[in-house]
Ligand SMILES: NC(=O)C1=CN([C@@H]2O[C@H](COP(=O)(O)OP(=O)(O)OC[C@H]3O[C@@H](n4cnc5c(N)ncnc54)[C@H](OP(=O)(O)O)[C@@H]3O)[C@@H](O)[C@H]2O)C=CC1
Protein backbone atom coordinates (compact mmCIF):
# COMPACT_ATOMS: atom_id res chain seq x y z
CA UNK A 1 0.00 0.00 0.00
CA UNK A 2 2.84 2.36 0.90
CA UNK A 3 4.57 1.63 -2.44
CA UNK A 4 1.32 2.41 -4.30
CA UNK A 5 0.85 5.68 -2.39
CA UNK A 6 4.44 6.77 -3.06
CA UNK A 7 4.11 5.84 -6.76
CA UNK A 8 0.92 7.92 -7.02
CA UNK A 9 2.81 11.05 -6.07
CA UNK A 10 6.20 10.40 -7.67
CA UNK A 11 6.63 10.80 -11.41
CA UNK A 12 7.08 7.16 -12.54
CA UNK A 13 10.09 6.10 -14.61
CA UNK A 14 8.95 5.34 -18.16
CA UNK A 15 10.55 2.39 -19.95
CA UNK A 16 12.28 2.63 -23.33
CA UNK A 17 10.64 0.59 -26.13
CA UNK A 18 12.85 1.79 -28.97
CA UNK A 19 13.30 -1.06 -31.50
CA UNK A 20 10.71 -3.37 -29.88
CA UNK A 21 8.09 -5.05 -32.11
CA UNK A 22 4.57 -4.01 -31.14
CA UNK A 23 1.41 -5.68 -32.47
CA UNK A 24 -1.83 -3.68 -32.28
CA UNK A 25 -5.26 -5.14 -33.09
CA UNK A 26 -8.01 -2.88 -34.41
CA UNK A 27 -5.26 -0.60 -35.73
CA UNK A 28 -7.53 0.87 -38.41
CA UNK A 29 -9.94 2.17 -35.76
CA UNK A 30 -9.84 5.41 -33.81
CA UNK A 31 -7.90 4.36 -30.69
CA UNK A 32 -5.91 1.70 -32.56
CA UNK A 33 -4.55 4.29 -34.99
CA UNK A 34 -3.56 6.65 -32.17
CA UNK A 35 -1.89 3.77 -30.29
CA UNK A 36 0.07 2.95 -33.45
CA UNK A 37 1.27 6.55 -33.79
CA UNK A 38 2.20 6.84 -30.10
CA UNK A 39 4.16 3.55 -30.18
CA UNK A 40 5.86 4.71 -33.41
CA UNK A 41 6.86 7.98 -31.69
CA UNK A 42 8.53 5.86 -29.00
CA UNK A 43 10.52 4.07 -31.74
CA UNK A 44 8.68 0.72 -31.73
CA UNK A 45 8.28 -1.16 -35.02
CA UNK A 46 4.68 -2.07 -35.74
CA UNK A 47 2.55 -5.02 -36.78
CA UNK A 48 -0.95 -3.74 -37.43
CA UNK A 49 -3.99 -6.03 -37.51
CA UNK A 50 -7.51 -5.10 -38.59
CA UNK A 51 -10.37 -6.53 -40.64
CA UNK A 52 -10.64 -3.18 -42.42
CA UNK A 53 -7.64 -3.28 -44.80
CA UNK A 54 -8.06 0.27 -46.13
CA UNK A 55 -8.21 1.84 -42.66
CA UNK A 56 -5.28 -0.31 -41.52
CA UNK A 57 -3.17 0.78 -44.52
CA UNK A 58 -3.98 4.41 -43.73
CA UNK A 59 -2.67 3.91 -40.17
CA UNK A 60 0.45 2.22 -41.58
CA UNK A 61 1.06 5.16 -43.95
CA UNK A 62 0.88 7.66 -41.08
CA UNK A 63 3.16 5.54 -38.87
CA UNK A 64 5.78 5.03 -41.62
CA UNK A 65 6.06 8.82 -41.86
CA UNK A 66 7.43 8.65 -38.29
CA UNK A 67 10.31 6.49 -39.52
CA UNK A 68 9.45 3.05 -38.15
CA UNK A 69 8.92 -0.27 -39.95
CA UNK A 70 5.25 -1.20 -40.31
CA UNK A 71 3.68 -4.49 -41.42
CA UNK A 72 -0.07 -4.79 -41.98
CA UNK A 73 -2.27 -7.87 -41.83
CA UNK A 74 -5.96 -8.28 -42.62
CA UNK A 75 -7.46 -10.61 -40.05
CA UNK A 76 -10.86 -11.52 -38.65
CA UNK A 77 -10.44 -11.67 -34.88
CA UNK A 78 -13.76 -13.46 -34.49
CA UNK A 79 -12.16 -16.52 -36.20
CA UNK A 80 -9.66 -18.46 -34.10
CA UNK A 81 -7.91 -19.88 -37.16
CA UNK A 82 -7.59 -16.48 -38.78
CA UNK A 83 -5.70 -15.38 -35.64
CA UNK A 84 -3.44 -18.45 -35.50
CA UNK A 85 -2.68 -18.39 -39.26
CA UNK A 86 -1.86 -14.67 -39.22
CA UNK A 87 0.28 -15.08 -36.08
CA UNK A 88 2.32 -17.78 -37.89
CA UNK A 89 2.82 -15.40 -40.81
CA UNK A 90 3.97 -12.61 -38.47
CA UNK A 91 6.52 -14.91 -36.82
CA UNK A 92 8.02 -16.01 -40.16
CA UNK A 93 7.71 -12.74 -42.08
CA UNK A 94 8.53 -10.19 -39.34
CA UNK A 95 9.84 -11.75 -36.12
CA UNK A 96 9.01 -11.97 -32.45
CA UNK A 97 6.39 -9.63 -31.02
CA UNK A 98 7.36 -8.24 -27.62
CA UNK A 99 4.43 -5.85 -27.04
CA UNK A 100 0.87 -6.98 -27.72
CA UNK A 101 -1.94 -4.42 -27.60
CA UNK A 102 -5.32 -6.15 -27.68
CA UNK A 103 -7.35 -3.11 -28.67
CA UNK A 104 -9.96 -4.24 -31.23
CA UNK A 105 -13.49 -4.23 -29.91
CA UNK A 106 -17.10 -4.26 -31.07
CA UNK A 107 -20.55 -3.76 -29.54
CA UNK A 108 -23.91 -4.98 -30.82
CA UNK A 109 -25.73 -1.75 -29.91
CA UNK A 110 -29.12 -3.48 -29.77
CA UNK A 111 -31.49 -4.46 -26.96
CA UNK A 112 -30.81 -8.09 -26.00
CA UNK A 113 -34.22 -9.32 -27.12
CA UNK A 114 -34.00 -7.46 -30.46
CA UNK A 115 -30.46 -8.51 -31.25
CA UNK A 116 -29.58 -11.30 -33.71
CA UNK A 117 -27.71 -14.11 -31.89
CA UNK A 118 -24.73 -13.84 -34.26
CA UNK A 119 -24.17 -10.21 -33.30
CA UNK A 120 -24.15 -11.03 -29.58
CA UNK A 121 -21.77 -13.92 -30.21
CA UNK A 122 -19.45 -11.71 -32.29
CA UNK A 123 -18.97 -9.32 -29.35
CA UNK A 124 -17.80 -12.16 -27.14
CA UNK A 125 -15.56 -13.60 -29.88
CA UNK A 126 -13.81 -10.31 -30.72
CA UNK A 127 -13.65 -8.68 -27.27
CA UNK A 128 -12.99 -11.76 -25.16
CA UNK A 129 -12.20 -15.05 -26.94
CA UNK A 130 -9.64 -13.35 -29.20
CA UNK A 131 -7.63 -12.53 -26.04
CA UNK A 132 -7.10 -16.27 -25.45
CA UNK A 133 -5.94 -16.94 -29.02
CA UNK A 134 -3.73 -13.83 -29.23
CA UNK A 135 -2.05 -14.69 -25.94
CA UNK A 136 -1.61 -18.36 -26.86
CA UNK A 137 -0.02 -17.25 -30.13
CA UNK A 138 2.44 -14.68 -28.75
CA UNK A 139 3.10 -15.42 -25.04
CA UNK A 140 5.36 -18.48 -25.63
CA UNK A 141 8.05 -16.30 -27.31
CA UNK A 142 7.78 -13.73 -24.51
CA UNK A 143 8.13 -16.52 -21.92
CA UNK A 144 11.22 -17.98 -23.57
CA UNK A 145 12.97 -14.62 -23.08
CA UNK A 146 11.13 -13.50 -19.94
CA UNK A 147 10.50 -10.24 -21.80
CA UNK A 148 7.29 -8.68 -23.10
CA UNK A 149 4.14 -6.69 -22.38
CA UNK A 150 0.48 -7.59 -22.92
CA UNK A 151 -1.99 -4.69 -22.94
CA UNK A 152 -5.73 -5.34 -22.67
CA UNK A 153 -7.94 -2.45 -23.77
CA UNK A 154 -11.09 -3.26 -21.79
CA UNK A 155 -13.48 -0.54 -20.59
CA UNK A 156 -15.01 1.10 -17.53
CA UNK A 157 -17.87 -1.23 -18.48
CA UNK A 158 -15.59 -4.13 -17.57
CA UNK A 159 -15.55 -2.88 -13.97
CA UNK A 160 -19.17 -1.81 -13.50
CA UNK A 161 -22.14 -2.18 -15.78
CA UNK A 162 -25.18 -0.36 -17.07
CA UNK A 163 -28.41 -1.32 -18.83
CA UNK A 164 -28.81 -2.59 -22.41
CA UNK A 165 -25.19 -3.50 -23.21
CA UNK A 166 -25.25 -7.10 -21.96
CA UNK A 167 -22.99 -8.41 -24.73
CA UNK A 168 -20.42 -5.66 -24.24
CA UNK A 169 -20.35 -5.82 -20.42
CA UNK A 170 -20.11 -9.63 -20.47
CA UNK A 171 -17.18 -9.43 -22.90
CA UNK A 172 -15.35 -6.63 -21.05
CA UNK A 173 -15.87 -8.18 -17.59
CA UNK A 174 -14.42 -11.29 -19.26
CA UNK A 175 -11.48 -9.28 -20.55
CA UNK A 176 -10.81 -7.90 -17.05
CA UNK A 177 -10.95 -11.40 -15.54
CA UNK A 178 -8.66 -12.68 -18.28
CA UNK A 179 -6.13 -9.92 -17.67
CA UNK A 180 -6.12 -10.46 -13.89
CA UNK A 181 -5.76 -14.23 -14.08
CA UNK A 182 -2.96 -13.97 -16.66
CA UNK A 183 -1.17 -11.39 -14.50
CA UNK A 184 -1.42 -13.67 -11.45
CA UNK A 185 -0.13 -16.59 -13.54
CA UNK A 186 2.93 -14.67 -14.74
CA UNK A 187 3.68 -13.47 -11.19
CA UNK A 188 3.20 -16.94 -9.71
CA UNK A 189 5.73 -18.25 -12.25
CA UNK A 190 8.17 -15.43 -11.37
CA UNK A 191 8.10 -14.19 -14.98
CA UNK A 192 8.76 -10.64 -13.82
CA UNK A 193 10.02 -9.55 -17.25
CA UNK A 194 6.56 -9.91 -18.78
CA UNK A 195 4.31 -6.99 -17.86
CA UNK A 196 0.57 -6.57 -18.28
CA UNK A 197 -1.59 -3.44 -18.36
CA UNK A 198 -5.37 -3.19 -18.23
CA UNK A 199 -6.88 -0.04 -19.78
CA UNK A 200 -10.41 0.91 -18.66
CA UNK A 201 -11.70 4.09 -20.32
CA UNK A 202 -15.06 5.81 -19.88
CA UNK A 203 -16.93 6.91 -23.10
CA UNK A 204 -14.39 8.03 -25.71
CA UNK A 205 -15.45 10.33 -28.48
CA UNK A 206 -14.69 7.90 -31.35
CA UNK A 207 -18.20 7.21 -32.59
CA UNK A 208 -18.31 3.66 -31.25
CA UNK A 209 -20.85 4.70 -28.58
CA UNK A 210 -22.28 7.72 -30.39
CA UNK A 211 -25.32 9.01 -28.49
CA UNK A 212 -24.43 7.44 -25.11
CA UNK A 213 -24.95 10.17 -22.51
CA UNK A 214 -25.53 10.75 -18.81
CA UNK A 215 -27.73 13.38 -17.11
CA UNK A 216 -27.42 16.74 -18.87
CA UNK A 217 -26.25 18.66 -15.77
CA UNK A 218 -23.37 16.20 -15.23
CA UNK A 219 -22.10 16.01 -18.80
CA UNK A 220 -19.66 18.86 -18.24
CA UNK A 221 -18.42 17.24 -14.99
CA UNK A 222 -17.74 13.87 -16.68
CA UNK A 223 -17.48 14.69 -20.41
CA UNK A 224 -16.69 12.03 -23.04
CA UNK A 225 -12.94 11.55 -23.35
CA UNK A 226 -10.86 12.89 -26.23
CA UNK A 227 -9.39 9.91 -28.13
CA UNK A 228 -5.84 11.37 -28.05
CA UNK A 229 -6.02 12.06 -24.30
CA UNK A 230 -7.24 8.49 -23.72
CA UNK A 231 -4.35 7.00 -25.67
CA UNK A 232 -1.76 9.31 -24.08
CA UNK A 233 -2.95 8.36 -20.58
CA UNK A 234 -2.89 4.69 -21.60
CA UNK A 235 0.67 5.08 -22.95
CA UNK A 236 1.81 6.63 -19.67
CA UNK A 237 0.43 3.62 -17.80
CA UNK A 238 1.97 1.14 -20.27
CA UNK A 239 5.42 2.75 -20.22
CA UNK A 240 5.29 3.01 -16.42
CA UNK A 241 4.43 -0.73 -16.40
CA UNK A 242 1.29 0.04 -14.40
CA UNK A 243 -0.99 -2.97 -13.88
CA UNK A 244 -4.22 -1.08 -14.47
CA UNK A 245 -5.50 2.36 -15.41
CA UNK A 246 -8.99 3.87 -15.27
CA UNK A 247 -9.48 6.91 -17.52
CA UNK A 248 -10.46 9.33 -16.10
CA UNK A 249 -9.43 8.48 -12.53
CA UNK A 250 -13.00 9.36 -11.46
CA UNK A 251 -14.04 5.95 -12.86
CA UNK A 252 -12.46 4.26 -9.82
CA UNK A 253 -15.45 5.61 -7.84
CA UNK A 254 -18.30 3.67 -9.51
CA UNK A 255 -15.94 0.65 -9.58
CA UNK A 256 -15.45 0.87 -5.80
CA UNK A 257 -19.11 1.75 -5.19
CA UNK A 258 -20.19 -1.43 -7.02
CA UNK A 259 -18.07 -3.50 -4.63
CA UNK A 260 -18.82 -1.61 -1.42
CA UNK A 261 -22.39 -0.30 -1.56
CA UNK A 262 -25.64 -2.26 -1.43
CA UNK A 263 -27.18 -2.92 -4.89
CA UNK A 264 -30.09 -0.52 -4.25
CA UNK A 265 -27.73 2.30 -3.30
CA UNK A 266 -25.94 1.85 -6.62
CA UNK A 267 -29.29 1.82 -8.47
CA UNK A 268 -30.26 5.10 -6.78
CA UNK A 269 -26.92 6.67 -7.78
CA UNK A 270 -27.32 5.46 -11.38
CA UNK A 271 -30.84 7.01 -11.52
CA UNK A 272 -29.61 10.28 -10.04
CA UNK A 273 -26.68 10.53 -12.49
CA UNK A 274 -28.52 9.25 -15.55
CA UNK A 275 -26.27 6.18 -15.69
CA UNK A 276 -29.31 3.88 -15.81
CA UNK A 277 -30.57 4.97 -19.23
CA UNK A 278 -27.34 6.30 -20.74
CA UNK A 279 -27.32 3.70 -23.54
CA UNK A 280 -30.87 4.31 -24.84
CA UNK A 281 -30.01 7.12 -27.31
CA UNK A 282 -26.99 5.11 -28.50
CA UNK A 283 -29.21 2.10 -29.19
CA UNK A 284 -31.73 4.30 -30.98
CA UNK A 285 -28.85 5.57 -33.16
CA UNK A 286 -27.76 2.02 -34.04
CA UNK A 287 -31.33 0.99 -34.79
CA UNK A 288 -31.69 3.92 -37.19
CA UNK A 289 -28.40 3.05 -38.91
CA UNK A 290 -29.51 -0.56 -39.40
CA UNK A 291 -33.21 0.11 -40.04
CA UNK A 292 -32.84 -1.04 -43.66
CA UNK A 293 -32.19 -4.54 -42.24
CA UNK A 294 -28.47 -4.37 -42.96
CA UNK A 295 -26.43 -5.44 -39.95
CA UNK A 296 -22.74 -4.74 -40.10
CA UNK A 297 -20.73 -7.87 -39.33
CA UNK A 298 -16.94 -8.34 -39.29
N1 LIG B 1 -15.09 4.33 -27.92
C1 LIG B 1 -15.38 4.19 -26.65
O1 LIG B 1 -16.24 4.89 -26.07
C2 LIG B 1 -14.62 3.18 -25.84
C3 LIG B 1 -13.91 2.16 -26.44
N2 LIG B 1 -13.28 1.23 -25.66
C4 LIG B 1 -12.57 0.12 -26.31
O2 LIG B 1 -11.48 0.64 -27.04
C5 LIG B 1 -11.19 -0.21 -28.14
C6 LIG B 1 -11.08 0.60 -29.41
O3 LIG B 1 -12.31 1.30 -29.60
P1 LIG B 1 -12.53 2.40 -30.75
O4 LIG B 1 -11.24 2.80 -31.31
O5 LIG B 1 -13.46 3.39 -30.19
O6 LIG B 1 -13.34 1.51 -31.82
P2 LIG B 1 -13.28 1.53 -33.42
O7 LIG B 1 -14.56 0.89 -33.88
O8 LIG B 1 -12.93 2.88 -33.93
O9 LIG B 1 -12.05 0.57 -33.74
C7 LIG B 1 -12.11 -0.82 -33.64
C8 LIG B 1 -11.34 -1.42 -34.80
O10 LIG B 1 -11.38 -2.85 -34.65
C9 LIG B 1 -11.76 -3.41 -35.91
N3 LIG B 1 -12.43 -4.68 -35.77
C10 LIG B 1 -13.70 -4.90 -35.39
N4 LIG B 1 -13.99 -6.21 -35.46
C11 LIG B 1 -12.88 -6.83 -35.91
C12 LIG B 1 -12.56 -8.18 -36.21
N5 LIG B 1 -13.46 -9.17 -36.09
N6 LIG B 1 -11.33 -8.47 -36.66
C13 LIG B 1 -10.41 -7.49 -36.82
N7 LIG B 1 -10.65 -6.21 -36.55
C14 LIG B 1 -11.87 -5.87 -36.09
C15 LIG B 1 -12.71 -2.37 -36.48
O11 LIG B 1 -12.92 -2.54 -37.87
P3 LIG B 1 -14.35 -2.01 -38.48
O12 LIG B 1 -14.37 -0.55 -38.27
O13 LIG B 1 -14.30 -2.41 -39.90
O14 LIG B 1 -15.41 -2.73 -37.70
C16 LIG B 1 -11.99 -1.08 -36.15
O15 LIG B 1 -11.02 -0.77 -37.11
C17 LIG B 1 -12.29 -1.27 -28.15
O16 LIG B 1 -11.84 -2.44 -27.53
C18 LIG B 1 -13.39 -0.63 -27.33
O17 LIG B 1 -14.22 -1.62 -26.73
C19 LIG B 1 -13.27 1.30 -24.30
C20 LIG B 1 -13.93 2.31 -23.67
C21 LIG B 1 -14.68 3.31 -24.38
Ligand SMILES: CC1=C(/C=C/C(C)=C/C=C/C(C)=C/C=O)C(C)(C)CCC1
Pocket residue numbers: 154155156157161162201202203204209212213214222254269270273274275276278
Ligand atom coordinates in the same frame (compact mmCIF):
# COMPACT_ATOMS: atom_id res chain seq x y z
C1 LIG C 1 -23.35 3.80 -15.14
C2 LIG C 1 -22.80 4.96 -14.35
C3 LIG C 1 -22.24 6.04 -14.94
C4 LIG C 1 -22.14 6.13 -16.41
C5 LIG C 1 -21.27 5.41 -17.09
C6 LIG C 1 -21.15 5.38 -18.52
C7 LIG C 1 -22.05 6.23 -19.35
C8 LIG C 1 -20.19 4.61 -19.05
C9 LIG C 1 -19.97 4.42 -20.43
C10 LIG C 1 -18.89 3.71 -20.78
C11 LIG C 1 -18.58 3.31 -22.12
C12 LIG C 1 -19.37 3.79 -23.28
C13 LIG C 1 -17.55 2.45 -22.25
C14 LIG C 1 -17.14 1.86 -23.46
O1 LIG C 1 -16.33 0.98 -23.46
C15 LIG C 1 -21.72 7.19 -14.14
C16 LIG C 1 -22.60 8.41 -14.43
C17 LIG C 1 -20.29 7.50 -14.50
C18 LIG C 1 -21.72 6.92 -12.63
C19 LIG C 1 -22.88 6.15 -12.19
C20 LIG C 1 -22.93 4.84 -12.88
